[in-house]
Amino acid sequence: MMIKCFLWFVPCFFVLAGFAQKANYKEAERFMRGNAEKLVGSTKVSPRFLKESDKFWYSYKTGDGTRYYFVDPKAKIHRELFDREFMTAEISKYTHGPVNYKELPVRALAFKEDEKTLKFEVDTFRFEYNIYTNRLVKIDSARKKPDTTPKKSNGLVGTYSPDSTYIVYAKSHNLYMLSVKDSVETQITTDGTLKYSYAYDDTDTTSKRESARVTWFENSERFYVRRSDRRKIKTLYVVNNLSSRPTLNEYEYVMAGDQEVQHEELFLVDTTDKKLIKVPVEKWPDQTLRLFTPGKKVNSLYFLRKKRTCDEIDFCKVDLKTGEVKVLINEISKPYFNNDFFHLSLLNEGEDIIWWSERTGHGHFYHYDGEGNLKNAITAGNWTAGKMVKIDTVGRTIYFGAYGQEKGACPYYARVNKARIDGNGQVEVLTPEQATHEAYFSKSGRYFVDNYSRADLEPRSVLRDNKGKVILELASPDLTRLYETGWKMPEPFTVKAADGHTDLYGFMWKPFDFDSTRRYPIISYVYPGPQTEAIPLEFSVTAAYNVGLAQVGFVVVTFGHRGGSPMRDKWYHTFGYNNLRDYPLADDKCGIEQLADRFSFIDKSKVGIFGHSGGGFMSTAALCTYPDFYTAAVSSAGNHDNNIYNQWWGETHHGVREVKSFEKKTVKDSITGKDTTISVEKIKFETKIPTNIELAKNLKGYLMLVTGDVDNNVHPANTLRMADALLKAGKNFDLVILPGQAHGFMGIQQAFYQRKMWFHFAKHLLGDYSSDQFREIDAYMRL
Numbered sequence: 001m002m003i004k005c006f007l008w009f010v011p012c013f014f015v016l017a018g019f020a021q022k023a024n025y026k027e028a029e030r031f032m033r034g035n036a037e038k039l040v041g042s043t044k045v046s047p048r049f050l051k052e053s054d055k056f057w058y059s060y061k062t063g064d065g066t067r068y069y070f071v072d073p074k075a076k077i078h079r080e081l082f083d084r085e086f087m088t089a090e091i092s093k094y095t096h097g098p099v100n101y102k103e104l105p106v107r108a109l110a111f112k113e114d115e116k117t118l119k120f121e122v123d124t125f126r127f128e129y130n131i132y133t134n135r136l137v138k139i140d141s142a143r144k145k146p147d148t149t150p151k152k153s154n155g156l157v158g159t160y161s162p163d164s165t166y167i168v169y170a171k172s173h174n175l176y177m178l179s180v181k182d183s184v185e186t187q188i189t190t191d192g193t194l195k196y197s198y199a200y201d202d203t204d205t206t207s208k209r210e211s212a213r214v215t216w217f218e219n220s221e222r223f224y225v226r227r228s229d230r231r232k233i234k235t236l237y238v239v240n241n242l243s244s245r246p247t248l249n250e251y252e253y254v255m256a257g258d259q260e261v262q263h264e265e266l267f268l269v270d271t272t273d274k275k276l277i278k279v280p281v282e283k284w285p286d287q288t289l290r291l292f293t294p295g296k297k298v299n300s301l302y303f304l305r306k307k308r309t310c311d312e313i314d315f316c317k318v319d320l321k322t323g324e325v326k327v328l329i330n331e332i333s334k335p336y337f338n339n340d341f342f343h344l345s346l347l348n349e350g351e352d353i354i355w356w357s358e359r360t361g362h363g364h365f366y367h368y369d370g371e372g373n374l375k376n377a378i379t380a381g382n383w384t385a386g387k388m389v390k391i392d393t394v395g396r397t398i399y400f401g402a403y404g405q406e407k408g409a410c411p412y413y414a415r416v417n418k419a420r421i422d423g424n425g426q427v428e429v430l431t432p433e434q435a436t437h438e439a440y441f442s443k444s445g446r447y448f449v450d451n452y453s454r455a456d457l458e459p460r461s462v463l464r465d466n467k468g469k470v471i472l473e474l475a476s477p478d479l480t481r482l483y484e485t486g487w488k489m490p491e492p493f494t495v496k497a498a499d500g501h502t503d504l505y506g507f508m509w510k511p512f513d514f515d516s517t518r519r520y521p522i523i524s525y526v527y528p529g530p531q532t533e534a535i536p537l538e539f540s541v542t543a544a545y546n547v548g549l550a551q552v553g554f555v556v557v558t559f560g561h562r563g564g565s566p567m568r569d570k571w572y573h574t575f576g577y578n579n580l581r582d583y584p585l586a587d588d589k590c591g592i593e594q595l596a597d598r599f600s601f602i603d604k605s606k607v608g609i610f611g612h613s614g615g616g617f618m619s620t621a622a623l624c625t626y627p628d629f630y631t632a633a634v635s636s637a638g639n640h641d642n643n644i645y646n647q648w649w650g651e652t653h654h655g656v657r658e659v660k661s662f663e664k665k666t667v668k669d670s671i672t673g674k675d676t677t678i679s680v681e682k683i684k685f686e687t688k689i690p691t692n693i694e695l696a697k698n699l700k701g702y703l704m705l706v707t708g709d710v711d712n713n714v715h716p717a718n719t720l721r722m723a724d725a726l727l728k729a730g731k732n733f734d735l736v737i738l739p740g741q742a743h744g745f746m747g748i749q750q751a752f753y754q755r756k757m758w759f760h761f762a763k764h765l766l767g768d769y770s771s772d773q774f775r776e777i778d779a780y781m782r783l
Contacts, residue, residue, distance in 0.1 A: 506559025
């Protein structure tokens with residue numbers, strides 16, 4: 001009987017063993033974040049423009065070391081700044097030590113005013129080099145030692161008026177003005193206090209002079225001062241466990257729905273009567289305030305105020321004599337204003353206003369006059385005008401990034417456009433390539449360096465004129481070593497959202513030893529937005545963790561979803577409003593299903609998902625919302641309870657309600673002297689955001705939660721509350737705490753996190769449990 005059982009067990013063992021696939025940790029190690037980047041040098045040109053010229057220089061690193069280049073756009077010259085071997089020989093004459101010509105130890109490079117003499121330092125020596133005569137001169141035999149003698153203070157801490165007649169400062173949180181001529185000090189305010197101060201440092205407990213939050217107007221007749229009321233803002237705490245004695249770090253943190261938030265005040269002060277005029281900036285409860293002063297010389301004052309509900313803003317001008325406020329532009333944008341692309345510029349001392357708005361459903365620039373009258377649309381069309389790159393006030397032209405201008409193409413690539421401020425919405429595309437373009441303009445605006453790439457397109461750097469014509473090819477990256485490793489670019493794809501018609505764009509990474517006859521588990525890398533998505537927009541060797549993870553033995557994908565990027569249109573990026581937890585989940589599931597139907601090598605019975613921050617939040621929500629679809633998740637630094645996350649995120653993207661009530665109050669009538677009962681309006685703000693904690697009972701798959709213990713952005717309480725809910729629900733899960741790590745993981749902790757993620761997915765998607773035997777985190781490298 002035992003022999004029969006054994007004979008039955010042997011074939012079953014081999015059948016079961018066949019289900020497990022071996023994780024390729026060694027290959028993953030080669031392409032893990034922090035390792036593979038070393039295979040590539042520079043991928044972009046960062047120009048250092050000469051002070052009053054279109055000329056510039058830059059350094060660029062390839063497999064042949066670092067070279068330095070000089071560019072003269074007008075003469076169409078692109079050459080090395082100096083001969084490296086010549087420079088090595090000349091420097092060695094003074095340093096008397098070995099110098100590697102491929103990595104010259106030069107620092108502090110800068111051109112002198114003559115635009116032909118290059119200054120730099122090597123070791124303790126200073127040199128000057130004429131780039132036209134090739135003459136190197138040693139200036140100092142050694143750098144002067146810094147003077148460590150304490151300098152005596154003249155006591156005049158504060159902000160001088162432009163004519164140096166007065167100096168303004170704060171003491172004990174109040175405002176003081178000193179006449180420089182006769183040293184007469186005048187106290188201007190008496191109501192300053194801790195965290196409600198006229199000083200920059202509103203937590204100072206001494207009575208010494210402090211810099212005040214003042215800005216002088218050019219005529220020196222008056223200044224304005226800001227004051228913030230932070231007295232009732234509540235605090236959060238994290239513990240630094242790695243200090244010699246664990247210490248408590250306290251910081252202010254306003255959460256979604258908090259009743260006590262920061263309030264801003266604005267005052268004008270006239271130096272003649274030294275009186276404080278309070279500017280009536282208040283309009284909406286708990287509004288936010290942002291100040292503007294056009295031009296280098298401060299001659300006028302404007303401010304932008306926004307409702308706490310984030311759906312209405314005023315742009316206002318202040319009368320400097322009376323403090324009266326005039327609303328120039330009012331705009332309502334439901335459900336909220338796009339913080340990422342909103343732009344406001346004041347030109348010609350406020351005579352022209354450039355304003356960005358999504359009033360047509362797509363973000364565009366508009367031109368107003370100084371009184372707030374709309375003059376014309378600067379840009380228009382079914383595409384999005386994004387970040388402002390440069391404004392040419394003389395030529396009355398703007399340069400900006402634009403998205404989605406070609407129908408059917410991926411809408412995420414920023415191409416540089418220009419448009420006339422006084423135009424009719426017509427634009428000119430300066431960088432036609434479908435890629436992410438990063439532009440650096442010269443001071444004159446006649447030329448710009450254009451760095452562009454895609455996740456599946458090698459980086460290229462060119463010099464263009466302001467009409468988009470390529471003037472010069474600049475240095476290009478050396479990817480030889482990268483390709484020798486077998487590295488391959490990701491593959492772009494398009495799927496439909498769960499609504500069946502919205503296009504979603506993404507990329508796929510495969511193992512570099514990919515076998516089309518095999519079936520691979522699929523893992524989705526996610527970030528829900530709404531301010532950005534996880535899609536890589538530029539060339540990347542590792543694409544965060546995706547390349548390394550794919551080498552373990554997975555197909556890794558990332559793609560957008562409704563409610564994500566603001567680069568598309570208003571409907572797309574506001575899709576998740578009032579549904580901050582669930583909005584991206586159906587699209588992720590639907591997209592993976594389409595890819596599995598399209599490609600036979602994808603095994604949709606083994607689906608993983610991971611992400612960081614908002615992606616950590618989303619990955620846990622997905623695992624618990626579709627427990628029969630997703631098998632495993634890794635969620636790092638996730639805001640699992642957005643009710644304890646920061647105010648702007650929750651209230652902007654989920655929503656906050658303004659709730660009015662009336663309270664009975666007894667007051668004494670000023671005429672009769674009798675008590676009278678009146679109703680006083682009370683306003684508070686409420687929001688209730690759905691949490692992952694509520695989904696804990698649904699968990700079926702394998703979840704690994706990760707957090708840094710000193711994360712002061714997404715507080716560790718988010719992860720620990722999720723863990724607590726899972727414990728109470730009787731669920732099994734993994735919890736990783738990274739000591740000393742804030743919101744972004746770094747160093748050995750980041751490497752540990754990556755490997756733990758590999759192990760987690762290998763166990764639960766490949767069936768490879770070998771990592772359970774590892775006594776060292778990288779033990780696989782010694783197998």
